[in-house]
Amino acid sequence: MDGMDDIEQRDWRRAAWSGFAGRCPHCHAAPLFAGWLRVAPHCPACGQDWSPQRADDFPSYLVILVLGHLLVPLMIAANLWWDWPTGIQMVAWPGLAALLAAALIRPAKGAVIGAQWALRMGGFASS
Numbered sequence: 001m002d003g004m005d006d007i008e009q010r011d012w013r014r015a016a017w018s019g020f021a022g023r024c025p026h027c028h029a030a031p032l033f034a035g036w037l038r039v040a041p042h043c044p045a046c047g048q049d050w051s052p053q054r055a056d057d058f059p060s061y062l063v064i065l066v067l068g069h070l071l072v073p074l075m076i077a078a079n080l081w082w083d084w085p086t087g088i089q090m091v092a093w094p095g096l097a098a099l100l101a102a103a104l105i106r107p108a109k110g111a112v113i114g115a116q117w118a119l120r121m122g123g124f125a126s127s
Contacts, residue, residue, distance in 0.1 A: 012118035019114025020107045024048060026117065032110050039113065052123020053116060059108035063101050071097055 015025035024030045027046035034040040039050045075093055078084065084092075117124050 010118040010120075012115050015114035015118035016111040017114070019110030019112070019117075022106065022110050025114035032113065033106065037106060037109060039109075048117075050113070053113045054122045055109050055112045055116070059105055059112050062108045062112070063104045066104060067097055067100055070100070 014028075018025045018028045019032055022032055024032050024043040024046060026048040027043060030040075030043045030045035032040060032043075032050070039053055039055075041051055042049050071093065075089075079089075116122055
């Protein structure tokens with residue numbers, strides 16, 4: 001099998017979804033993370049080396065983009081329907097944003113790593 005066949009077999013959508021779920025984008029069986037946001041050095045099931053991954057700040061940008069599109073319409077709608085005191089809103093909206101960001105950052109990082117691996121980006125160019 002030549003290299004082109006192997007490249008075509010890497011479905012970036014499946015790899016990104018597997019990473020989003022916290023699973024190895026290569027074998028889809030073992031955990032991708034060794035900690036909350038720390039990526040495992042390699043997959044214990046298939047041996048895929050994850051040290052070349054360079055997710056950097058991109059997962060954070062994705063989370064901010066998603067949260068902005070979710071929370072701003074929700075805030076506008078809430079202010080149209082109810083008359084909440086400003087003090088409650090000053091605590092509620094940032095608190096909700098922080099909780100959602102904490103819940104979304106790990107799946108976003110996994111999806112970015114899965115897509116990088118499948119598309120042979122960065123350090124995965126030779127693997």
